[in-house]
Amino acid sequence: MTFLLKVFITSARLAAGRFCTFGSPSSAICSFTRKRKVLAYQWQGEVCAMGKIVARQETGKLYFDFRYLGKRCREQTSLDNTAANRKKLERILEKIEAEITLGSFDYGRYFPDSPRAKTLSKRALTTLGGYQATPLLRGFAETWFAEKEIEWRESQIITVQGCLDRHILPALGHKEVGSITRAEILEFRASLAKVNTRSGKKLSASRINHIMTPLRMMLNEAADRYEFSSPYRGIKSLNVPRTDVEPFSLYEVQRIISNVRDDFRQYYTVRFFTGMRTGEIDGLTWEHVDFSRRQILVHQAMVNGKVVPTKNDGSFRAIDMSQPVFDALKAQFEVTGKTGLVFTTRKGTALSHHNVTKRVWYPLLEELGMNKRRPYQTRHTAATLWLAAGESPEWIARQMGHTTTEMLFRVYSRFVPNLTRQDGSAFERMLNQKRA
Secondary structure, three states: OOEEEEEOOOOOOOHHHOEEEEEOOOOOOEEEEEEOOEEEEEEOOEEEEOOEEEEOOOOOEEEEEEEEOOEEEEEEEEEEOOHHHHHHHHHHHHHHHHHHHHOOOOHHHHOOOOOHHHHHHHHHHHHHOOOOOOOEHHHHHHHHHHHHHHHOOHHHHHHHHHHHHHHHHHHHOOOEOOOOOHHHHHHHHHHHOOOEOOOOOEOOHHHHHHHHHHHHHHHHHHHHHHOOOOOOOOOOOOOOOOOOOOOOOHHHHHHHHHHOOHHHHHHHHHHHHHOOOHHHHHOOEHHHEEOOOOEEEEOEEEEOOEEEEOOOOOOOEEEEOOHHHHHHHHHHHHHHOOOOEOOEOOOOOEOOHHHHHHHHHHHHHHHOOOOOOOOOHHHHHHHHHHHHOOOOHHHHHHHHOOOOOHHHHHHHOOOOHHHOOOOOHHHHHHHHHHHO
């Protein structure tokens, strides 16, 4: 038969024993005993020692020592071991124990900065039947990926899938998505810094940030759906060093074009004098080369061996052909004009930028005694040559696919001093004109 059992303990020290519960006579048995001045109680057959205030030997600071949900909990304070401080903390401890017995204790309210606050609060809700478990990260990742896949380019799909399969899910996939803590996120990120790439190097800060992005997106989405606070909140991305900008001089460009393999001379002429990205020039097709208007229409790019639309509106643009570019494309048309792609291998297949870099680009630089530089420096070279020639920054930004001129001034001004007039020559000329 179900009954209501009420016990009221009037002693201040025994306030923790005040509780109400529903249950059967066999499951709702509670007794209090004193042994050696240590208060203990029996709840559902388990004897648990009541809490106490203890001084840490090393520092002399006081801390709480109590049990909650079968766990021993010790929470440090900044108070010194004095009689007044002990009395103050004992009163707080009495309230804690009373709330534990009543089932109303909120760990996070008393100890908001404690690592236990989130996990123990969740366990309490589970014990009381008020907590609905969230799915494992592995299962939620499948749902999230299926919903987001439609928004992404194929290259992004491959990248995100790789981040999940190789890094995120092996480390955190077995955890309930709502139980992942900030500490676990930071620990996972720290572990990525120890991972070796195939070349034997450590993962860069940029690469680690890219791996962490899907985790952040999933946890934030899960937090919205299941109404918990995202543990990723407040975690900033790692600082990424600026990429070195090492443009070639016009003399170096001329040497490269003169000495490169014949079947790549047109290719590098177009790269150096248009500022096209690797994927854009590798994915260029003849239908987007307008000889009558002397323009190259950048609408697509080669990504993982497939031609896909450009990634944003700024990249979708028309590049004006200079005479060297016009002549190079006319010569290339005689070679590949009957195929779709402008630049191909000797067999007519799409270029692999990894192969071109390793077999053509780097060996050529070594042969010419030039510093090893990434092929992307051809794009930086185009920008600096245009700026040095006095072309309008707005026109250059459009050619490169930038929506504003901000990047030009931020990245390239040190290579072209007159770009921002930091040498004072313009002011001097104005003064001289006034005197005249």
